[in-house]
Amino acid sequence: MKLSQFTRMCMPVLLTTSALALLAVPMSAQVQTKSSTETGQATKEVNVERGEVVNVSGNDVVVKMEDGTIRHFPNVPESARMTVGGKELGVHDLKPGMKLERTITTTSTPQTVTTVQTVTGTVWQIVPPTSVILTLEDGTNQQFTIPKGQKFNVNGETVDAFGLKKGMKISATKITEVPETVVTQERRVTGTLPPPPPPPPANMPVLIVVMRQVAPPSQDAAAKPAPTELPKTASQVPLVGLVGLVCLSLSLGLRILRRL
Numbered sequence: 001m002k003l004s005q006f007t008r009m010c011m012p013v014l015l016t017t018s019a020l021a022l023l024a025v026p027m028s029a030q031v032q033t034k035s036s037t038e039t040g041q042a043t044k045e046v047n048v049e050r051g052e053v054v055n056v057s058g059n060d061v062v063v064k065m066e067d068g069t070i071r072h073f074p075n076v077p078e079s080a081r082m083t084v085g086g087k088e089l090g091v092h093d094l095k096p097g098m099k100l101e102r103t104i105t106t107t108s109t110p111q112t113v114t115t116v117q118t119v120t121g122t123v124w125q126i127v128p129p130t131s132v133i134l135t136l137e138d139g140t141n142q143q144f145t146i147p148k149g150q151k152f153n154v155n156g157e158t159v160d161a162f163g164l165k166k167g168m169k170i171s172a173t174k175i176t177e178v179p180e181t182v183v184t185q186e187r188r189v190t191g192t193l194p195p196p197p198p199p200p201p202a203n204m205p206v207l208i209v210v211m212r213q214v215a216p217p218s219q220d221a222a223a224k225p226a227p228t229e230l231p232k233t234a235s236q237v238p239l240v241g242l243v244g245l246v247c248l249s250l251s252l253g254l255r256i257l258r259r260l
Contacts, residue, residue, distance in 0.1 A: 032118045040110035046103065053098045059091055063100065084191040097194030105186040113178045119144075120171040128161035134170075144172070 051063035051071065061073045076091040083089075084098060121134030124141050129150075133143045146161050154168055164170075 035115045038112045042109040045106045049102045056094045082189040085193045100191040102189045107184045109182045115176045117174040123168045126164045
């Protein structure tokens with residue numbers, strides 16, 4: 001018989017026998033359950049996305065992706081951290097022009113969960129081939145469904161549901177194997193600061209303004225009174241020469257008059 005089937009009796013669903021009113025203890029107290037997990041080889045998938053910050057408004061970030069598309073990242077959590085220029089930054093530290101790179105590592109791990117459920121009891125009532133009511137060790141009665149084609153081992157003999165009789169003591173075990181895949185993701189964001197502005201061309205003239213401060217007048221100059229008359233800078237020699245020339249002209253005129 002396969003592990004995924006009952007070895008003796010299947011009990012996938014517990015039905016309450018309300019008509020008998022004997023369910024003083026719940027099923028979980030009567031069924032012994034053991035689980036084990038077998039892990040397979042994990043596989044990893046790495047996806048890298050690159051883009052440049054276009055706008056930051058509060059916790060909303062707009063990024064231009066490497067392929068030219070614009071993506072909006074709303075409500076970026078405060079706990080999100082990005083390594084830019086060797087420093088850890090939050091969403092409020094992002095600036096337009098920063099280049100970001102997000103690496104998403106997805107790990108898929110296959111697992112098989114095996115669950116073994118066991119119950120022991122005495123047949124109290126049998127309704128073949130669908131269900132059986134067992135009297136459990138604590139004296140309560142529980143009803144279990146029987147899957148189609150189920151076989152039972154009673155005192156070394158294999159019987160079906162029609163071979164069960166009241167008073168037979170049986171031990172039922174259900175073994176299930178459930179395959180599943182556990183997927184985990186790790187996200188890491190790194191980036192670089194925007195480049196500095198380019199320097200001006202070498203042939204571009206640079207205007208340098210030099211401010212000269214005029215010294216205030218000294219106290220001696222401020223205390224000296226202003227002159228009341230203009231200084232005498234002209235000489236009287238030209239005036240004397242002019243008078244002599246006039247006298248000479250008069251003397252010559254008188255001589256000429258006398259001769260006449």
